[in-house]
Structure formats: structure tokens, C-alpha cells
């Protein structure tokens with residue numbers, strides 16, 4: 001019998017990255033709930049995705065209801081808005097895995113690494129939410145346009161950081177199940193590295209006129 005796939009809430013999937021992620025998760029068979037500050041806006045995005053995929057697997061709710069209804073919650077909102085959404089959903093996230101894609105870009109200098117005082121956006125999320133929520137960071141180095149274009153094979157790797165190795169493994173498996181390569185990359189403090197890499201990629205994209213540069217891990221693993 002097929003394994004039942006977890007219900008995912010993607011908070012901010014009305015926007016660029018979350019929409020692409022919702023599309024790829026839906027195509028892989030996951031039930032997806034789009035979270036937004038506005039339930040109507042979330043439902044409109046869900047209707048568009050259902051029409052695009054021909055599947056009826058996406059629904060839309062306000063962020064708090066979406067977090068409450070899901071088994072795994074993914075956060076795809078700008079850094080300036082990350083704390084607001086965590087405040088709204090803090091209670092609903094307890095006992096769950098939160099996958100945080102936030103990159104602490106601080107416009108206008110987005111080509112320069114600028115990390116928050118806590119060390120990284122994901123570490124700040126973990127400290128704010130407490131140990132009852134297993135925060136895992138991922139997806140900071142993948143271009144939203146590539147995620148949304150399902151004809152485009154994602155040819156960069158996803159680095160996955162978090163303090164709980166079981167939660168990290170769940171997220172690594174989830175990413176692999178939607179067709180991408182994922183790597184355990186250590187504790188949540190290491191998310192500083194992945195978040196910082198995004199500014200390097202933005203610089204490289206502009207310097208070399210690349211449409212969405214990415215990173216790959218080289219070497220052959222002797223264990224998975």
C-alpha cells in the first residue's frame with residue numbers, strides 16, 4: 001500500500017518561492033494548504049494551482065489555520081515579515097517541523113551578506129519558537145522561477161540544517177520526493193552558511209548574467 005503523504009502548509013505560498021514549492025509538492029502527491037495573511041488570497045492562489053495541475057489537492061487558509069491543519073509547515077515569506085508570521089502561528093507550530101526558507105536579505109544591499117544578530121534567520125526562528133518546534137532550514141539557494149517552471153529540472157542541491165537529525169531526515173526525504181537532491185548540512189547554526197550563500201548567488205547571477213545560478217555538492221557519498 002502507498003505510504004500516506006503528510007499534509008503540508010506553505011505559509012506565503014501566494015508569493016514567488018512558495019508557489020513553486022506548492023506546485024512541485026502537489027505534483028508529487030502531497031496535500032498542500034496555502035497560508036496567507038488573507039484567507040481569500042490564499043484560496044485564490046489555491047484555485048489557480050488546482051486549475052494549473054488539474055488536481056484538487058490544494059486549499060487556502062489564513063496562516064494560523066493553515067499551520068494548525070498541517071503536519072509539516074513551510075515558511076516562505078520575506079525576512080522583514082518572518083517574525084510577524086511566527087508570532088501568529090507560534091502555538092499552532094508546537095510539536096511540528098517548521099521548514100524555514102527565509103533568507104535575511106536586507107535591501108538594497110542584497111548582494112552583500114548581512115546576517116541577523118542571532119546568527120541566521122532560521123536560528124532566530126528556532127530561538128523564538130522554542131524547542132517544542134523542530135526548525136529545519138532549506139531552499140534558500142534555489143531560484144523561485146526554476147521551482148515554478150516544472151519543465152525545468154532543478155539542478156542545484158538543497159542544503160538542510162536543523163538541530164534534530166530525525167526532523168532533518170524527514171525534510172531531506174521530502175525534498176528528494178519532489179525531485180531534488182538534498183543534503184544534511186548540520187545544526188541550525190549552520191544555516192548562517194546557506195543563508196549567506198544566497199547573496200553570493202545574487203552577485204554571481206548579476207555579474208555573469210546567469211538566470212538562477214546554484215550550488216552542487218561534489219564527491220561520492222559512501223553512506224546516505
Ligand SMILES: NC(=O)c1ccc[n+]([C@@H]2O[C@H](COP(=O)([O-])OP(=O)(O)OC[C@H]3O[C@@H](n4cnc5c(N)ncnc54)[C@H](OP(=O)(O)O)[C@@H]3O)[C@@H](O)[C@H]2O)c1
Nearest residue numbers: 012014015016017036037076077078081102103140143144
Ligand atoms: N524568490 C526566490 O527566488 C527565493 C529563493 C530562495 C529563498 N527565498 C526566500 O524565501 C522567502 C520568500 O521569498 P519570495 O520571493 O517568495 O517572497 P515574496 O513573493 O515577496 O513574498 C511571499 C509572501 O510573503 C508575504 N509577504 C510579502 N511581503 C510582505 C510584507 N511586507 N508583510 C507581510 N507579508 C508579506 C505575502 O503573502 P500574503 O500577502 O499572502 O500574506 C507574499 O505573497 C524569502 O525569505 C526569500 O528570501 C526566495
